[in-house]
Amino acid sequence: MAQYSSSHFNASFAALADATRRGVLNQLARGDASITDLADKFDMTLTGMKKHVGVLESAGLVTTEKVGRVRTCRMGPCRLEKEMEWIARYRHTWDARFEALDDVIDELKRQEKARGRKKSK
Amino acid sequence: MVAKKVNESQRTTVQRQSEREVVVTRTFDAPARLVFEAWSKPELFKKWWVPRSMGMTLRSCEMDVRIGGKYRLVFGEDAVNTMAFFGSYLEVVPNQRIVWTNEESGDAGSVTTVTFEERDGKTLLVMSELYPTKESLDAAGTGAQEASHETFEQLDELLGELSAR
Numbered sequence: 001m002a003q004y005s006s007s008h009f010n011a012s013f014a015a016l017a018d019a020t021r022r023g024v025l026n027q028l029a030r031g032d033a034s035i036t037d038l039a040d041k042f043d044m045t046l047t048g049m050k051k052h053v054g055v056l057e058s059a060g061l062v063t064t065e066k067v068g069r070v071r072t073c074r075m076g077p078c079r080l081e082k083e084m085e086w087i088a089r090y091r092h093t094w095d096a097r098f099e100a101l102d103d104v105i106d107e108l109k110r111q112e113k114a115r116g117r118k119k120s121k
Numbered sequence: 122m123v124a125k126k127v128n129e130s131q132r133t134t135v136q137r138q139s140e141r142e143v144v145v146t147r148t149f150d151a152p153a154r155l156v157f158e159a160w161s162k163p164e165l166f167k168k169w170w171v172p173r174s175m176g177m178t179l180r181s182c183e184m185d186v187r188i189g190g191k192y193r194l195v196f197g198e199d200a201v202n203t204m205a206f207f208g209s210y211l212e213v214v215p216n217q218r219i220v221w222t223n224e225e226s227g228d229a230g231s232v233t234t235v236t237f238e239e240r241d242g243k244t245l246l247v248m249s250e251l252y253p254t255k256e257s258l259d260a261a262g263t264g265a266q267e268a269s270h271e272t273f274e275q276l277d278e279l280l281g282e283l284s285a286r
Binding site for chain 1: 137151
């Protein structure tokens, strides 16, 4: 993370903390779209969508360009790799732990069941 | 290899909630009392906290899970090269909630909160780690990555050797 500005990093995370904004990024990864398209797609008002796009834009994740009356959005210069990488490695650690925890819990369930069977006899 | 059935609701989610906080959620197919038991009894805790894929050895695990109680986990390959993680429990509500401090990195450590919410016999676990500064959270991620990268490389090597036989 050394070569990476942490204020930028945090702006990206704030932008990504919202499910609609993550959806918008997914959508733009497939192709450019206007604010109107995005509002329709996510069943939102234009004003609501403009706000989300504004947050993504200030994090550098999206750029917009107005031609005539249409504002087109596309993926910004800042790619998500760093953020994704951070999340991915954190998740990896916890996934591995939780899988092991599942096994421990299964064992506890089995023991409890066995005790219950004994009791009822 | 048979693909493991992954229930969508059972997947681990990770979110950076703010610049100082990261939140992990996961659902377990068991009542909260069992999930809590696995988090609060050292003999159970040590079975899962360091899965083999992490490539670390847990040498000892002491936990006194009650308000004001302390814990100490010692990792290391041998008795000389060890690393200890320690702190104390700020809140303990059986089957519902555990809050503890992480004090190994000095006075300004992170605080971990785990809650267990039971619904229809399943338990939603929400774990939050609140760091004193955004830099310490970023660094926490970095350390884990480097460690797991190394582990993967070792694993790749090992798998390579095995398949070359």
